[in-house]
Amino acid sequence: MNLEKRKELVQEILRLANVNEAIGEPISLDFERQFKPPEGYLKWLEKEVSRHPVKYIREQGKDHVDRNRRLEANTHVDAVIETGNLLIFVEVKFTSDIAPQTTFNVNRNQLARTMDVGISEVEESKNKKLVVLLCSPSEFYHKKSRLYYYKIQEYSDFHKIEEDVCWRDLDEIKKRVLAIAWVPLEKVIEITYRNFRSSEVNEAKEFFKERNLA
Numbered sequence: 001m002n003l004e005k006r007k008e009l010v011q012e013i014l015r016l017a018n019v020n021e022a023i024g025e026p027i028s029l030d031f032e033r034q035f036k037p038p039e040g041y042l043k044w045l046e047k048e049v050s051r052h053p054v055k056y057i058r059e060q061g062k063d064h065v066d067r068n069r070r071l072e073a074n075t076h077v078d079a080v081i082e083t084g085n086l087l088i089f090v091e092v093k094f095t096s097d098i099a100p101q102t103t104f105n106v107n108r109n110q111l112a113r114t115m116d117v118g119i120s121e122v123e124e125s126k127n128k129k130l131v132v133l134l135c136s137p138s139e140f141y142h143k144k145s146r147l148y149y150y151k152i153q154e155y156s157d158f159h160k161i162e163e164d165v166c167w168r169d170l171d172e173i174k175k176r177v178l179a180i181a182w183v184p185l186e187k188v189i190e191i192t193y194r195n196f197r198s199s200e201v202n203e204a205k206e207f208f209k210e211r212n213l214a
Contacts, residue, residue: 003027005195010081010088012191017133017181024084034074035117044167045071049104061104071104075117086178087128089118092185093136094211097146111151111180112164119168119176129178137213138184148182155180186213 007023014021049061049071064071079090091098091114098110111134118130140146154160161177162170189208193201208214 009191010083013133013183013188014088014131016183016187016191017131017179019131019179019181021086021131021178023086026084028082030080030082031078033077033080035077035121036074037070037072037113038116038120041116041167042070042072045104052104052106057104064104072102072108072113075113077114077117082128085128086131087118087122087125088131088133089114090133090135093134093140093146093148094185095137095140098134098148098151100147107164109147109151109164111148111155112161115155115161115177115180116165116168119165119173122176130176131178132180134180134182135185135188136182138186141182141184152180152182189213 003025006027007025010023010027011021014023046061046065049065050058052058052061061071077089078092081088081090091110100109102108102113111132115130115132118132122128122130134148134152136146136148141149144150151164155164158170158174158177161173161180162168165173193204193208196204198204205214
């Protein structure tokens with residue numbers, strides 16, 4: 001796929017999230033990338049874990065700190081689209097929900113975790129902004145049967161982002177984050193495979209059809 005087609009595809013997906021931003025070059029795409037938790041967050045969590053409501057988790061946390069072991073593992077992001085001016089994290093859910101907590105932080109949901117590592121990444125790039133897209137079947141989103149529906153609604157407000165990434169400053173969040181939004185998985189599949197040319201395209205379409213996504 002040439003550069004213009006890639007730009008067009010990315011812009012069309014962003015429009016699903018009501019993000020109308022020009023796409024800078026170059027454009028890259030990676031799957032299943034891992035990101036280390038921010039150092040500032042890990043330092044904050046070393047103190048916060050002493051307030052965990054479960055005693056043995058508090059004890060495990062102290063042991064981790066004493067042994068100089070991290071209190072949070074790497075964050076896995078399903079798809080990462082990087083352009084000259086944007087870092088776009090895409091989290092895809094089919095029937096599952098976002099995780100509501102991590103081992104040592106009962107209030108750290110998966111979207112907040114993804115936002116947090118994304119902010120750190122754009123801090124290093126200086127000239128980029130973060131977009132986080134939660135991609136799921138329309139049925140689950142519109143029926144409000146998953147936690148991610150409510151968190152996506154909240155995260156249109158930077159103050160709500162600050163509540164869930166509370167170790168960061170509000171001004172920093174406003175400066176680094178462009179949008180946190182939901183996009184329908186069916187539409188993303190339709191856009192992505194519209195002009196897809198591969199010997200496996202029919203197999204892919206059958207896969208999506210079986211799951212009521214095409």
